[in-house]
Amino acid sequence: MPISDPGFYLIAVPAVIFLGVSKGGFGSGADFVSMAILALVLPPGQALGLLIPLLLLMDLANLRAYWGKWDSRIVRVLLVGAVPGVALGVLVYRIVDDDAVRVLIGAIAVLFVLWRVALESGWIRPPRAALPEGVGVVAGLVSGFASFISHGGGPAATAYLFSLRLEKTTFQATTVLAFWVVNILKLAGYVYLGLMSVDLLVTDLILMPFALFGIWLGIKAHRLLPDVVFFRVAYVLLLIAGGKLIWDGMT
Numbered sequence: 001m002p003i004s005d006p007g008f009y010l011i012a013v014p015a016v017i018f019l020g021v022s023k024g025g026f027g028s029g030a031d032f033v034s035m036a037i038l039a040l041v042l043p044p045g046q047a048l049g050l051l052i053p054l055l056l057l058m059d060l061a062n063l064r065a066y067w068g069k070w071d072s073r074i075v076r077v078l079l080v081g082a083v084p085g086v087a088l089g090v091l092v093y094r095i096v097d098d099d100a101v102r103v104l105i106g107a108i109a110v111l112f113v114l115w116r117v118a119l120e121s122g123w124i125r126p127p128r129a130a131l132p133e134g135v136g137v138v139a140g141l142v143s144g145f146a147s148f149i150s151h152g153g154g155p156a157a158t159a160y161l162f163s164l165r166l167e168k169t170t171f172q173a174t175t176v177l178a179f180w181v182v183n184i185l186k187l188a189g190y191v192y193l194g195l196m197s198v199d200l201l202v203t204d205l206i207l208m209p210f211a212l213f214g215i216w217l218g219i220k221a222h223r224l225l226p227d228v229v230f231f232r233v234a235y236v237l238l239l240i241a242g243g244k245l246i247w248d249g250m251t
Contacts, residue, residue, distance in 0.1 A: 008042075013210050016034060019055075019058070021230070023062055023176075033234050034151070036105055036150070036238060037241050038050065039101075039241075040245065044102055045093075046195070048150075049190050049200050050200045050204065052196075053204045056183050057208060057212070058214075058215050059176065062180075069172075070177045074136065074166075075177050078143065078178045079140060079178060081142075082178070084144070085143060085148070085153075086147070086182065089144065089189065099250075102245045103245070103250060106246035107242070108152045109238040109239070110243065115159075130163050130165070131160055138156075139157050139159060140157065147182055157178065157179075
């Protein structure tokens with residue numbers, strides 16, 4: 001049976017739409033707002049398992065919209081690191097409990113906001129020259145691990161991609177392809193850990209139309225809405241949800 005609590009859908013539907021908007025229009029930088037919110041009302045493992053089929057669906061929709069516009073060399077660099085990063089995530093998840101995962105998710109959320117604020121305030125300046133591929137591999141490693149634990153692998157990859165000064169659409173297409181592959185690897189890991197279930201898949205079918213609507217809305221917003229407006233909303237949501245998860249995990 002799918003999740004039947006109406007209160008769950010009051011939280012899940014906006015979270016899934018926001019996830020679609022982020023995936024469809026603004027790269028992978030704020031995808032995990034949805035994960036942080038869902039982890040407030042579900043056990044972290046259940047939230048991870050619930051979102052991965054929707055992420056893969058959104059990836060497919062995005063691949064069509066951005067087909068062939070990515071930089072294949074950069075995708076390969078990120079994946080060289082992301083594969084062992086996902087494997088590390090599987091290992092860590094096996095040895096920690098739900099409260100530790102809540103703290104990890106909350107910490108990633110808060111650190112992401114602090115990094116973006118520092119970047120936009122000029123306290124941290126992007127490198128003037130493109131970072132070497134070795135840094136991209138490390139960014140892929142961090143992204144793969146963080147993505148497995150929290151669906152929040154965007155920041156490390158984004159930091160590397162920023163240094164390459166990519167055109168906006170190339171940046172978006174590159175993240176879409178890279179994280180599509182990462183999400184396939186994550187799905188295999190979640191199945192191995194027993195985080196997937198028939199009940200969650202049926203719940204995904206209920207949420208699927210909202211995911212697709214979010215993708216459509218994100219593609220439109222990509223052309224019309226300044227990034228700064230979207231991310232300001234994301235910052236507020238991440239600080240609230242991340243702080244609550246850290247509190248819940250520690251208490």
